[in-house]
Amino acid sequence: MFEKTSFPTAIKTSLSKISESHALRCDSKQFESRFLMLDDLLSKGPTCYLSQxxxxxxxxxxxxxxxxxxxxxxxxxxxxxxxxxxxxxxxxxxxxxxxxxxxxxxxxxxxxxxxxxxxxxxxxxxxxxxxxxxxxxxxxxxxxxxxxxxxxxxxxxxxxxxxxxxxxxxxxxxxxxxxxxxxxxxxxxxPLSSLQRLEEEVSTLDTERVRIQIARDKLDRDEKELWENFTLKVLR
CATH class of the missing domain: 3.90.220.20 (DNA methylase specificity domains)
Structure with a gap:
């Protein structure tokens, strides 16, 4: 059963979404907390659409x-x-x-x-x-x-x-x-604020991802060697 305020609140949220978009997806997923939090985050300042x-x-x-x-x-x-x-x-x-x-x-x-x-x-x-x-x-x-x-x-x-x-x-x-x-x-x-510093952040993130990938490759090699040594010991 809905609480007394649930249905009007849902209608109000739906109307708000219609006013911001060309279409409304009428499914319960749109009211999940993660998407409501996303809406709240995007409402804090100017935004732009990816179509730009x-x-x-x-x-x-x-x-x-x-x-x-x-x-x-x-x-x-x-x-x-x-x-x-x-x-x-x-x-x-x-x-x-x-x-x-x-x-x-x-x-x-x-x-x-x-x-x-x-x-x-x-x-x-x-x-x-x-x-x-x-x-x-x-x-x-x-x-x-x-x-x-x-x-x-x-x-x-x-x-x-x-x-x-x-x-x-x-x-x-x-x-x-x-x-x-x-x-x-x-x-x-x-958010427009994030786009304004995006290029600089991407450069830093790119460098860190390379560092992480090198470390990950080494860990994969170490694990492979570990299993190979284990296999050799078991088969003796």
Missing amino acids: FLPDPLVKGVQHIYLEEGEGIPVVNTLSIQKMSININDCRYISDEAFSALTPTRKLIKNDVLLTMDGGTSIGKPVLFDLVGDYSVDSHVAILRPKGISPKALVYLLASPLGQLQFQRFESGASGQTAVTEEDLRRFKF
């Missing part, structure tokens, strides 16, 4: 016919985007002819921002494309070419807790097949 930095339409890949064997052109997919990096070993491949037939916008160029847009827990994984050679993406990955913000800064903005919380808010669809639409992405909001 995305003047061009998003480009998504197509459903490719992949090569079963042999070399070809790598296609970046949801699996190959992990922890803000691209694992080439998890890419699939298409023929040179299939790549040539793609529109120029679907052929990746350096400093493209790649973003997974659907697939349940895979939604909202951003990465900066900085590889050499010919690449494309599949139909689950969008290509963003921002203006007014550096591509790397956009990647960090989307990967931040503030960005990830908005992916969680806007995702919709059947279980395991959820997605975030281009319209949803364009309505992501961020």
Whole structure:
């Protein structure tokens, strides 16, 4: 049962959301405490929509016919985007002819921002494309070419807790097949105060992530060696 004040409060919150947005998602998730806290945070000062930095339409890949064997052109997919990096070993491949037939916008160029847009827990994984050679993406990955913000800064903005919380808010669809639409992405909001110092913070964060990755790689090597030594001792 609702308390006497619950229903009017919900209506008031809903009307407030309608006044701030083009649409209202009428589901209980919108009233979860984490999203109400997000609204409260964003209400403390001037904000801007992500659409400000995305003047061009998003480009998504197509459903490719992949090569079963042999070399070809790598296609970046949801699996190959992990922890803000691209694992080439998890890419699939298409023929040179299939790549040539793609529109120029679907052929990746350096400093493209790649973003997974659907697939349940895979939604909202951003990465900066900085590889050499010919690449494309599949139909689950969008290509963003921002203006007014550096591509790397956009990647960090989307990967931040503030960005990830908005992916969680806007995702919709059947279980395991959820997605975030281009319209949803364009309505992501961020405090202007944070954007003003974003580039400087990204540089610092980038340096720290490299340091952490080096330490993580060493720990992985140490663990592997530990298991190898354990195995040798057991098999004696």
